């Protein structure tokens with residue numbers, strides 16, 4: 367299975383589907399083995415973060431896969447506790463060491479904080495020093511993203527946000543397109559919560575695909591990069607078997623109609639979303 371690529375604003379190529387590594391543990395070689403299985407199945411893009419505490423295992427999986435480094439696209443993220451200029455540079459070095467790599471393909475700010483301006487300056491420096499091939503943010507609203515663009519010397523190339531049929535983020539998608547920012551969807555299948563939805567179930571029957579494949583194909587046709595996570599071998603294969611069918615325009619709209627702007631765990635994220643334009647400019 368060969369996964370197609372698309373270009374970020376700086377010409378760097380990113381696979382159109384990636385593999386999410388949240389909740390996959392370093393312990394008992396879990397991360398190492400899952401990543402090896404994912405790469406063997408055909409994934410070339412792996413999404414981790416210092417917050418996931420599995421960079422070591424992910425890095426080992428990458429090395430043991432025996433796929434040339436330049437054929438892989440590795441993303442990691444700077445966590446909120448490490449915001450600010452110096453802290454971000456230090457956090458980056460630690461991530462690199464844990465992963466056992468000498469560069470990162472995509473480095474992301476995990477959540478915008480009130481220190482985003484300083485954090486972003488460090489991201490730009492890492493990019494200029496060629497430690498990372500691309501830089502971006504996560505969880506930025508339109509307002510936050512536009513504030514960053516106002517002060518940035520190098521614009522974010524990616525915004526990774528919660529996005530799935532219950533949270534379609536149509537306005538954010540338009541703004542990102544205008545600024546040539548690629549959108550990645552985290553929790554692209556809403557951690558399984560959408561699998562009993564009647565519209566999704568009916569489309570799965572109609573296209574003779576699984577519910578998850580319908581959702582991941584919907585992301586693909588929306589030009590959103592999904593990064594589904596699974597520890598399960600059969601699902602690792604299932605989640606990239608989405609390139610042999612096409613959802614019709616009418617059916618895409620049916621999936622869009624599921625949207626109710628729902629967010630996973632709203633209470634936990636509430637404080638992080640409070641960072642306003644005034645605070646970050």
Ligand SMILES: NC(=O)c1ccc[n+]([C@@H]2O[C@H](COP(=O)([O-])OP(=O)(O)OC[C@H]3O[C@@H](n4cnc5c(N)ncnc54)[C@H](OP(=O)(O)O)[C@@H]3O)[C@@H](O)[C@H]2O)c1
Pocket residue numbers: 385386387388389413414476504505526527551552553554555556557558578593594595596597598601604605
């Ligand atoms: N930037 C951010 O703030 C942020 C936040 C959250 C997540 N992320 C990234 O996004 C990635 C994906 O999001 P996520 O892990 O939250 O959720 P997700 O990918 O939407 O869902 C993962 C869950 O769905 C199950 N699953 C996967 N494939 C399936 C299939 N074919 N059929 C049935 N169930 C299936 C998995 O189970 P099993 O593993 O048991 O198979 C797991 O419980 C993360 O791993 C992480 O890399 C980023």
